[in-house]
Amino acid sequence: MSIVTPSGFRDVLAEEAAAREAITRAVQDLFASRGYVPVETPTLEVMGVLEAGGRVPATPFKFFDSRGDLLAMRPDVTLQVARMGATRLAAEPGPLRLRYTQRVFREADSDAREGARELTQMGVECLGEEGPAADAEIIGLFSEALATAGVEEFSLAVATVAPLRALLDRSGAPEAWKAAVLDAYHASNFVELDRLTDVADPALAGLAAGTAPAYAAAIRALPRIRGGRDAIEAARALTAPLGCAGGLDDFERTYELLAAAGDGARRVLVDFSAMSSFDYYTGIVFAAYSPRLGTPLGSGGRYDRLAAAFGADRPAAGFAFYLEQAMAAAADGDAPAARPLRVAVPKGALNADAIDALAAAGLDVTGLADPGRALVVSNPGVDYIIVRPSDAPAFVALGAADCGICGKDSLLEAAPDVVELADLRFGACRFVVAEPVGAAEAVAERYRRLGSIRVATKYPRITRAHYARTGVQVEIVYLHGNIELAPLTGLAERIVDITATGTTLRENSLEVVEEVLGSTARFFANPCAFRTDDRITALAQALADHAATADYAPIPGSSQPGGPAS
Numbered sequence: 187m188s189i190v191t192p193s194g195f196r197d198v199l200a201e202e203a204a205a206r207e208a209i210t211r212a213v214q215d216l217f218a219s220r221g222y223v224p225v226e227t228p229t230l231e232v233m234g235v236l237e238a239g240g241r242v243p244a245t246p247f248k249f250f251d252s253r254g255d256l257l258a259m260r261p262d263v264t265l266q267v268a269r270m271g272a273t274r275l276a277a278e279p280g281p282l283r284l285r286y287t288q289r290v291f292r293e294a295d296s297d298a299r300e301g302a303r304e305l306t307q308m309g310v311e312c313l314g315e316e317g318p319a320a321d322a323e324i325i326g327l328f329s330e331a332l333a334t335a336g337v338e339e340f341s342l343a344v345a346t347v348a349p350l351r352a353l354l355d356r357s358g359a360p361e362a363w364k365a366a367v368l369d370a371y372h373a374s375n376f377v378e379l380d381r382l383t384d385v386a387d388p389a390l391a392g393l394a395a396g397t398a399p400a401y402a403a404a405i406r407a408l409p410r411i412r413g414g415r416d417a418i419e420a421a422r423a424l425t426a427p428l429g430c431a432g433g434l435d436d437f438e439r440t441y442e443l444l445a446a447a448g449d450g451a452r453r454v455l456v457d458f459s460a461m462s463s464f465d466y467y468t469g470i471v472f473a474a475y476s477p478r479l480g481t482p483l484g485s486g487g488r489y490d491r492l493a494a495a496f497g498a499d500r501p502a503a504g505f506a507f508y509l510e511q512a513m514a515a516a517a518d519g520d521a522p523a524a525r526p527l528r529v530a531v532p533k534g535a536l537n538a539d540a541i542d543a544l545a546a547a548g549l550d551v552t553g554l555a556d557p558g559r560a561l562v563v564s565n566p567g568v569d570y571i572i573v574r575p576s577d578a579p580a581f582v583a584l585g586a587a588d589c590g591i592c593g594k595d596s597l598l599e600a601a602p603d604v605v606e607l608a609d610l611r612f613g614a615c616r617f618v619v620a621e622p623v624g625a626a627e628a629v630a631e632r633y634r635r636l637g638s639i640r641v642a643t644k645y646p647r648i649t650r651a652h653y654a655r656t657g658v659q660v661e662i663v664y665l666h667g668n669i670e671l672a673p674l675t676g677l678a679e680r681i682v683d684i685t686a687t688g689t690t691l692r693e694n695s696l697e698v699v700e701e702v703l704g705s706t707a708r709f710f711a712n713p714c715a716f717r718t719d720d721r722i723t724a725l726a727q728a729l730a731d732h733a734a735t736a737d738y739a740p741i742p743g744s745s746q747p748g749g750p751a752s
């Protein structure tokens with residue numbers, strides 16, 4: 187027997203437990219003073235209830251009970267409160283102001299780190315109220331709660347989903363295109379959003395058929411709008427001519443109420459990219475970011491239609507934040523505002539072009555091309571962190587770097603929570619499936635006989651996704667390099683690997699049997715850094731401007747110069 191806690195779970199000892207208790211009491215007292223009453227929700231929820239809300243956060247613990255119901259340990263409390271409001275509280279006239287402190291169970295944030303799987307959420311839900319005053323109450327209370335928890339430095343990125351929903355509804359676009367746009371929004375993938383909204387591109391012929399170009403252009407521009415009241419004006423100027431500005435008047439009124447409350451406006455940043463990973467929100471959405479942390483403190487929004495999914499129509503809004511995140515953000519340390527921008531720079535094949543691009547974007551790259559054995563190069567205003575390209579996503583997602591550069595292949599493989607900001611167009615290569623020349627019959631025979639083929643790769647996630655799409659059974663052999671060796675030595679029948687010139691395949695008598703995807707280098711940022719540090723947006727723009735004029739080789743075999751990955 188191993189005498190340890192399960193992965194991602196831990197004991198909390200007295201000193202920390204006392205601090206947690208004090209913060210919890212202070213925050214719950216604040217909620218109580220505003221008329222919120224306590225509720226508790228069950229640890230387990232029927233999976234179908236969680237799924238009724240749309241996208242659910244990954245929950246690591248799902249199982250069938252003795253009655254055959256599929257249950258999950260709650261990954262979120264809002265869905266449960268909406269269910270409660272639509273069932274046992276359905277007859278209560280309301281408005282209902284509910285507060286809670288609950289443990290939630292989540293899959294660790296990334297493959298790169300085995301994080302906590304049990305976290306403490308504190309939050310409120312207000313059922314039965316709507317309009318700007320109700321929205322301002324919730325956002326203002328969120329700000330006060332974080333301050334009460336000891337978080338001094340944070341910003342609240344606030345938006346409304348109303349204009350995006352209206353643009354999508356009126357765009358005339360096929361459902362598949364709308365779903366792809368929402369996915370790009372949810373993933374904070376500006377590069378993919380730009381690709382999808384380039385509806386004149388023949389490559390999108392089927393997916394975007396019938397999409398009105400003016401709506402596509404507005405959908406592309408909207409998430410780039412951020413600022414104060416001027417940002418609301420800009421969103422109105424963009425969407426009103428298309429009849430999609432509904433909801434912005436209320437949003438502006440909410441902003442005014444927050445501004446009148448003083449503290450609110452100092453913290454609030456209007457940012458139309460601030461779409462949460464949940465898609466049940468119908469009006470305001472917001473998330474709190476600390477410049478000290480790589481992941482948000484918490485988030486919330488208005489979800490008027492969620493209760494309807496459970497059979498009762500009732501407007502609702504709320505928020506929740508993580509106690510553990512608030513305590514980490516409140517910890518002492520250097521004020522990050524004054525620190526240099528930390529950029530993860532790939533060594534290897536992408537290094538020289540990355541340095542040229544950063545120099546063209548105006549950064550001081552002195553010493554970066556020849557750092558010797560140094561792994562960090564510090565110049566005025568910027569620290570370069572020299573990483574293996576496949577590690578760049580982890581450094582940025584976990585907040586050790588503010589932003590970075592690596593191939594789209596490395597991003598797809600790591601699937602990190604980052605904001606993909608620019609296609610830098612260098613490092614063009616393509617992923618292919620290859621096998622020894624003349625082996626086709628033997629591979630087909632093996633598949634007939636055994637029902638699967640062995641595929642060697644350095645990219646198991648990309649490979650698994652490709653075969654899931656094509657419906658072929660494979661056994662993945664994970665290698666770290668010289669993948670071409672696998673079929674030559676009998677370790678596997680095929681490989682999934684990068685090719686650029688095709689020389690390596692040719693010299694090892696391998697031929698391409700399928701195309702998987704194309705890849706170019708990307709500039710990407712930590713979501714918190716992106717929303718708290720303006721230098722990142724400026725750098726992304728400068729890098730994109732440079733990429734637009736630079737003369738890079740296109741993705742081999744692609745008609746689009748430096749074209750995007752699929």
Ligand SMILES: Nc1ncnc2c1ncn2[C@@H]1O[C@H](COP(=O)(O)OP(=O)(O)OP(=O)(O)O)[C@@H](O)[C@H]1O
Binds near residue numbers: 685
């Ligand atoms: N032959 C190639 N031509 C063009 N681009 C390439 C080629 N091979 C790789 N790339 C691109 O350059 C990136 C870095 O490649 P490099 O060979 O430096 O990485 P690596 O040594 O394999 O590092 P890691 O093991 O961290 O992935 C790849 O992720 C891909 O985006």
Ligand SMILES: O=P(O)(O)OC[C@H]1O[C@H](OP(=O)(O)OP(=O)(O)O)[C@H](O)[C@@H]1O
Binds near residue numbers: 667668669684685
């Ligand atoms: O089509 P080509 O221009 O010949 O390029 C293809 C080669 O480049 C990459 O290897 P890399 O240099 O990254 O080494 P690795 O095998 O160690 O990953 C890839 O894995 C191929 O081996």
